[in-house]
Amino acid sequence: xxxxxxxxxxxxxxxxxxxxxxxxxxxxxxxxxxxxxxxxxxxxxxxxxxxxxxxxxxxxxxxxxxxxxxxxxxxxxxxxxxxxxxxxxxxxxxxxxxxxxxxxxxxxxxxxxxxxxxxxxxxxxxxxxxxxxxxxxxxxxxxxxxxxxxxxxxxxxxxxxxxxxxxxxxxxxxxxxxxxxxxxxxxxxxxxxxxxxxxxxxxxxxxxxxxxxxxxxxxxxxxxxx
Numbered sequence: 001x002x003x004x005x006x007x008x009x010x011x012x013x014x015x016x017x018x019x020x021x022x023x024x025x026x027x028x029x030x031x032x033x034x035x036x037x038x039x040x041x042x043x044x045x046x047x048x049x050x051x052x053x054x055x056x057x058x059x060x061x062x063x064x065x066x067x068x069x070x071x072x073x074x075x076x077x078x079x080x081x082x083x084x085x086x087x088x089x090x091x092x093x094x095x096x097x098x099x100x101x102x103x104x105x106x107x108x109x110x111x112x113x114x115x116x117x118x119x120x121x122x123x124x125x126x127x128x129x130x131x132x133x134x135x136x137x138x139x140x141x142x143x144x145x146x147x148x149x150x151x152x153x154x155x156x157x158x159x160x161x162x163x164x165x166x167x168x169x170x171x172x173x174x175x176x177x178x179x180x181x182x183x184x185x186x187x188x189x190x191x192x193x194x195x196x197x198x199x200x201x202x203x204x205x206x207x208x209x210x211x212x213x214x215x216x217x218x219x220x221x222x223x224x225x226x
Contacts, residue, residue, distance in 0.1 A: 011033060068080075122137065
């Protein structure tokens with residue numbers, strides 16, 4: 001007998017687990033939803049598998065945050081989930097961006113599309129940037145998203161709660177030689193807050209905007225064939 005799955009949502013008279021393999025591959029229920037029902041399923045699924053878990057890491061010192069991050073010297077083994085959690089968040093920007101672009105758009109284009117459309121506070125130029133560009137989208141893509149994914153390293157940058165008030169800070173550090181170096185600190189909680197607001201705007205657009213709705217269903221049919 002198959003292990004029973006917990007019902008997580010009730011959409012258009014049907015119960016859903018919000019897992020694609022059970023809801024569609026096993027039960028074929030996603031196919032029975034209207035387009036609006038599929039949008040609601042995807043919205044609830046994203047909350048279930050992505051946003052709500054991340055909320056436990058971006059809403060202060062929650063039990064989940066304390067379990068994954070040692071904040072005192074005697075809290076051993078030493079551990080930090082700050083970089084992995086921000087990497088997951090940046091990948092979420094890219095993934096959701098793929099529901100806004102044309103077919104066969106690249107990952108970078110998907111990332112940029114969501115930032116420019118739904119996270120406008122981050123579609124900015126960084127004055128006094130420590131990089132060859134001041135374009136914040138490019139910096140986040142090349143030095144944060146790719147830097148973490150490919151080497152666990154953020155070149156000339158970091159993630160720091162002290163930057164949350166201004167979203168980001170360029171910090172100038174003196175060196176032993178008497179010169180200075182610059183680094184860009186990103187406020188992770190500010191980024192998560194703006195991402196969540198962007199997600200809300202995205203789903204409003206999918207419901208009301210014909211072009212965005214078409215882009216959404218193009219990608220939805222690729223990822224969740226019914």
